[in-house]
Amino acid sequence: MITMKDIVRESHPSLTRSAAVVEVPLSKDxxxxxxxxxxxxKNSxxxxxxxKYELRAGVGIAAPQLGIEKQIIAIHFEDIDGKxxxxxxxxxxxxxxSVEQSYLSSGEGCLSVDRPVEGYVPRHARITIKATDINDQPVKLRLKGYPAIVFQHEIDHINGIMxxxxxxxxxxxNIPENSSPIQ
Known part of the structure; x- marks a missing residue:
C-alpha cells in the first residue's frame, strides 16, 4: 500500500527530469x-x-512522485457535474x-509539496490527450475545466515540471491573459 512515506518531496531529482516512455503491452510490474x-x-x-494512515487527499499522482521515472499517471475524482x-x-x-487559458482560483497543490504555494497556475482551458490505459487500450480524451487542469498537472510531472x-x-x-477562473 502506498502511503505518504512513499511520495518523494519537491527536492527529489525524479520530479525535475523527463520520465521514460513505458513499453506497451504493460509489464506485470x-x-x-x-x-x-x-x-x-481512493484511500486518500x-x-x-x-x-488511519495519515494520507493527504489527492486527485492525481504520477510515478515520478514515487521516485519512479516512468510516464505513468493515475487520476481519481468527480467533477462538479458528478462525472x-x-x-x-x-x-x-x-x-x-486551446489558446484560451484557465486557472484554479484557489491555486494548485501537490502531494510532493508540503508547503502552501500561493499564486495562479496558467493552464490550457481545453486539451485533447492520447494515452494507453491499464488494459493496453489506446485512449483519447477531450477535457475542459477542472479535469483539464488535473490532467495537465500530472502530465507536467512526467515532464519534470512542478x-x-x-x-x-x-x-x-497576475491573472493569465485570455483566461477564466475555475472554482
Whole structure:
C-alpha cells in the first residue's frame, strides 16, 4: 500500500527530469504500479483510511512522485457535474489544446509539496490527450475545466515540471491573459 512515506518531496531529482516512455503491452510490474497508485488515490479520499494512515487527499499522482521515472499517471475524482474520472494511464500526451487559458482560483497543490504555494497556475482551458490505459487500450480524451487542469498537472510531472514552475514569480496573482477562473 502506498502511503505518504512513499511520495518523494519537491527536492527529489525524479520530479525535475523527463520520465521514460513505458513499453506497451504493460509489464506485470507496471500494471501493479498503476493499480497501487489508483488505490492510493481512493484511500486518500476515504476519510477513515486517510486518517488511519495519515494520507493527504489527492486527485492525481504520477510515478515520478514515487521516485519512479516512468510516464505513468493515475487520476481519481468527480467533477462538479458528478462525472467520475478514475483511470490509470501510461505515456499520456497532450496532442492539442486551446489558446484560451484557465486557472484554479484557489491555486494548485501537490502531494510532493508540503508547503502552501500561493499564486495562479496558467493552464490550457481545453486539451485533447492520447494515452494507453491499464488494459493496453489506446485512449483519447477531450477535457475542459477542472479535469483539464488535473490532467495537465500530472502530465507536467512526467515532464519534470512542478506546478509552481508555472506561477508568475513577479506577480503570483497576475491573472493569465485570455483566461477564466475555475472554482
Amino acid at each position: 507496471d500494471k501493479q504500479l498503476l493499480e497501487d497508485m489508483m488505490q492510493f488515490l 479520499q476515504d476519510e477513515e483510511i486517510a486518517e 467520475l474520472y478514475s483511470m490509470g494511464l501510461v505515456n499520456p500526451k497532450i496532442i492539442s489544446h 506546478f509552481f514552475d508555472r506561477i508568475n514569480t513577479e506577480d503570483p496573482f
